[in-house]
Amino acid sequence: MEQISILYSLAMVGLVWYFAMWSIGLLGCFAARRRYRSRPRSPLSVAEPASVPGVSILRPLKGLDTNLYENLESTFKQEYPTFEIVFSVADEGDQALPIVRELISKYPNINADVIVGEEVVGVNPKVNNLIRSYRQATNDILWVLDSNVLVDPGTLARSVDALVGSSSSPTRKNIALVHHVPFAFVNESQLGSRIEEAFLNTNHAKMYIAINTVAVESCVVGKSNLYRRSDIERLNGSLKRRNDQAGGEDAQSEYGLHVFGRFLAEDNMIASALWHELGQRHDLSCDVAHNVVGNMSLSDYIWRRVRWIRVRKHMVLAATILEPFTESVMLSVIAASSLSVLLGFPPWIFLALHFTLWLLVDLDVYASLAGHSLPKESAYGFIIAWAAREILAFPIWLLAIFGDEVVWRGKKYQVLRDGEVRHSSSSGWLASCSKWFRKGKDLHDYERIESPTDIRLDM
Template sequence: MSEAPSTSVGGSSSTDSQYALPKLVLSSGCLIWYVTLWALGILGCRTARKRYKLQPRSPLASAPATSAPGVSVLRPLKGLDTNLYENLESTFTQEYLNFEIFLCVADEHDQALGIVRDLISKYPDVDAHVVVGMFEIVGVNPKVNNLMRAYRQAKHDILWVLDSNVMVAPGTLARSVDALIGPPDISPSSRRIGLVHHVPFAWATEYALGSRLEEAFLNTNHAKMYLAINTVAIDSCVVGKSNLYRRSDLERVDGSLKPSSSSVRQEGAPGDRGLAAFGRFLAEDNMIAGALWHELGLRHDLSCDIARNAVGSMTLSAYIWRRVRWVRVRKRMVFAATMVEPLTESVLLGCLASAALKHLAGVPPWLFLPVHFALWLAVDLDVFSSLAGHPVPADSRLAFLGAWMMRELLALPIWVLAIVGNEVEWRGRRYSVMRNGEVRRVGNTTSALWSWWVRKSKRQSDYYEPLDVAQD
């Protein structure tokens, strides 16, 4: 009987020894991943500081119309968006002498038409056109359908597509054309720039809870990773709030994401090439960017401007379902990246690193985690400051900090909710997201839970995202 404890101790020691190597490998892998994510975060922070510190005036801002490349600006509209007058006016006041504007609405009774006509009257020297009605239905994406007529009528090859809730600085167009053209001494062997995009920067005009969460998300962690990924530039990563590209390039792609030499027309595709080919996608902006990158081998670039994204009164439920929708779309487009997404967020990443450090070095979680979150917050606030041109205002700092913390805590539950389904809601209609982000209608009936969430967030979602929920 005296040998029993010895056997137990020996067994425990043997078990510990058996799992020692896997624990060591797992802990080391967690720390390597942690360091990698921090490197990306610091890269994004450094890029924000460097790129957005100064906004030099482009020579094209004062160049005569005959020497500046022509640009056709396409703005899809629906309803009275937050800050709509100022958003649209920022297009009329661009410091550029060779551009035209197409303001597109699907319905002749759309309330946005009043503002459009006021601006055209205020700026008679600007070459502006109003396009009413969707005369070419190319897919389920209402934004693409709304733009098709303007796309056909545009007289310039360079297209600048801006969402209606976006406001830009007067020099944005000139600097964006500079980036698209590239420096004159660029090597012939270098990949040409095919698309110029802008980091979205949210600013809320009505501080509902969802509005604050959207600000805390877009202006910190999202911007940080967006800048870092585009700096590394190993693949396409574009948000379509404000994109500049050539129609001649778009007419050579079909959304297959296969090199143009081997690309074949997909059966059932609503359009062979050009903008019409992207009417079947929910995230047409991301797919256009990916097609230019993969099918034509073109690169993307960011100018030193931001796309100021006006956010209206957004409830918590509206914020959650907006995030759910885009996670479900990304899941069908970039599955691997979407599945590791929780491991890039501060909470789960910090917990994994804390467990690894405790195992490898005996560092207690109560000591590591506060330092981790404090440094993560400091980097995020630095990114905000770089993009905004100033720190978070003192009178809203506490509210912003609370929204930031809530956003971080909600990231994992929202991801889990998004992963378990493939359906998204557009104004009371349900769609199933299929391969590559294509969508199809699945019927009118909804579950009681889904209907409750829709009724609760419908007004705010439509107010904030008119382009995504426009009529078919």
């Protein structure tokens, strides 16, 4: 009897957990509907230049990312009265430079510049690339955009609205950072590219939006972030509430962007520092960051997921350990077993209902972000990629959880406490596996999308 009682108790816990995860997923779905299905034009887009805060758009570059020309050109087309663009590359031989210079010549009325040469302040190459443009920027508000991101013309105006518009409300904390959920777009037939697209546009977006709707903790992806330099200059990366009093430990700390050069996920750490050190909050605008995915093989996709799981493990261990139990496959096993024990419900019927409903919710999230339903001609391939993502989630997590080395942009790092990294020179099993698996074209091969209007830019 005692064993039966324990079994029933576990089954009840399993069902409670299952419905809790469904609640989070539905929250993300409904929040996506509310936020992204209407993108009104901001009044700042037609305001007088003197009446709006200036913005410096920082775009660090390395090599020829897929669709690079259109990605960078989208920043020149922003409907905002006063902004500048500062591009940065590490060396004069970078292949992105001719494209940048062509765009600067094409848009002579836009205040744009390019900085050549990095300043090494840590192991993170993106921070090293950014630091000089960060210091040169003439405005306090900075918009940092990855090179593989394309944005709609109204994005900047709506983002500034979100950043400064809430500060006058006495009932809300100040917004220190505005970010955008990634929405993947692919023009490749590679399996890894398709799985990445399915992941970012469904499960990732759903959970990302839900967590930011609840807003109990920082959760930010650094594809497209808007924040104030004056706030960054008050951060030291400790994630401890800042003591503004003179003296003490704070007086011995360094502050500013350069202190985040020791982290691999500098974007997440900056967001967390704004949250914890300054006690400020984040907001999502109603725009997405069109993440143009390049030629990604299946092994590229797997090792990309492994990399970020290993980084998260050292930043939020408990959440990373629980991650498999939030995925559809594991949840279906838990709930099917629980219902079988409690009600004798046939598992195969439950599994069919579970995955059908889970897919429908994910497709609804896709429709909210895209502004249209999944096209019929690509539905079959998308659903196959979606199913592959769900099936691979647990094996990838197992591969990632037992290890601390990652490969990023051809360099190997060891992940340390709190997500800090150091260069690794070992030639262990990770390097061997990665070398064996990685074949095919370089991820940074440049390919222009033939019909960029298919992304449905809001004009």
